[in-house]
Amino acid sequence: MSQHFLLSARARTISIRDVARLGDEEAYALFKSIRFVENAGEPFCPYCGIDAVYEYRSRRVFKCKGCDKQFSATSGTVFRSRKMSYADIMLAVVLFVNGVNGNAALRLSRDLGCSYKTAFVLHKKLSRVMASMQAEVQPTGMVDIDGAYIGGSIRQENLVKDRKGDGRKQFNTKRRSIVTARERRIGGRSRAWVVPTEKAADPSLKRTVNAAAHVVTDESPAYSRYFMHFADHSTVNHSVGLVVDGVHTNLIEAQHARIRRAERGVYLHINGNHAQRFADELSWRDDFRRLDNGQQFRMVLTRALKLSPDLELVGYWQKRPEWLRSINRRRGLRALTLKRKGRPSASISTYSQAATA
Structure with missing residues (x-):
């Protein structure tokens, strides 16, 4: 009798142990190779597209020689403004795809040793990555x-006399x-x-x-x-x-x-x-489900590094108003900052009109 694919060794091409053993430099090199796969792993500017860049190794930040803008391996992706290390992000992706019937954010927070809020937002970001692939079908x-x-x-009442009809x-x-x-x-x-x-x-x-x-x-x-x-x-x-x-x-x-x-x-x-x-x-x-988990890991991580940030999840736990997230995050945050400092801004009136519209 032939063995089911999911029970065979062919379904297991990457493990949590393998990713957890990666050093910081190895994880960063692998992450960078996936992020810049179109240029054989060599960094290029996401703003103007040229590959004439140099790297600040102390901060792992690149600077473009053409437009003079700085960027990192996560700039313009769902992982922008990250605080987790590259190894932890890759470990989170492996844990997420390994869940055959899903992976709860609470379990993800315990496995990664991070707060529930961090795991919740990361979970929703990876779900959005999968959703972007399904939207093309x-x-x-x-x-x-x-x-x-x-x-x-609806949960039934404890006593039969209190129940109303067939639950x-x-x-x-x-x-x-x-x-x-x-x-x-x-x-x-x-x-x-x-x-x-x-x-x-x-x-x-x-x-x-x-x-x-x-x-x-x-x-x-x-x-x-x-x-x-x-x-x-x-x-x-x-x-x-x-x-x-x-x-x-x-x-x-x-x-x-x-x-x-x-x-x-x-x-x-x-x-x-x-x-x-x-x-x-x-x-x-x-x-x-018929792909090995190594392919699933690479698919999800590759798509995550091509998607732009999800405005719904930017500042999710800060309770920012929906109208502010839907217009323009950078301009909106600048307007709020000036308002808190007591400085008038033309942008504030514009956003106020948009909020009441």
Whole structure:
């Protein structure tokens, strides 16, 4: 009997021990080689693009000879303004991708020896990296579509006389549905949306899934008219069986089982504000479950070093107003600084108008 891929040595090409043993210089060299992979690991200016730069070795900062701007290996990436060492960042990425059903921020903080706030923001940044890869997916061919509800269940009262009806059918307003479209092929990709109901995902599905696709769903009324939009539409009646006349959605049911395991066993609670990040993260994990963890590590770290900083997570724990983060962070912070020092600034009135608009 052949051994499952995840149980074989081929699935383990990088370990926490290997990364933890890296010295500071080795970790920095590896980090720099991934950051500047387009130039064979040699640094180049992210502002003007030339590679005529020199390095301040005492601070590990580069300076461009063309535009005279300084930058580091994390400038303009999701890790900008970092305080963690390069070795710790790489260790965090390995720990994060090794979690088959996710990795909670509390566990990440204990493994890294950092505060929960640091681990929480780092967790959301890495989730966003995975989400950026999932945002590029446009399912085609044979596509399974189904939804799974998360959260929202109401705990029953202790005494039977205090219970109101069947507790299994009671839900509160925080319940959300994760609707997923998944390609049925080897190496197939998936795309997930967090919506109040399965019907609410209809516009996103029709906009993203290729119109020439053959979609397979259950007999939910939310998908009843898909035969008019897609090339073909097959349905399975789950009240009869999981597979009826060869039609099934078992692959997407398995993917939703991963979401339920993550919600109950890893994250315990998925907040509605971050539910889309969790959906994208778990969708990514399912898509690339057949890759070894070394490839997963390099994929996530490479994409993280190409993405610009997430304004939502910049100063997350400082409770900065949303309108300030959405306009322009540098100008906004300068305006607040001048305001605190009692200096008038034309920018403040501009931001005030934008906030009330």
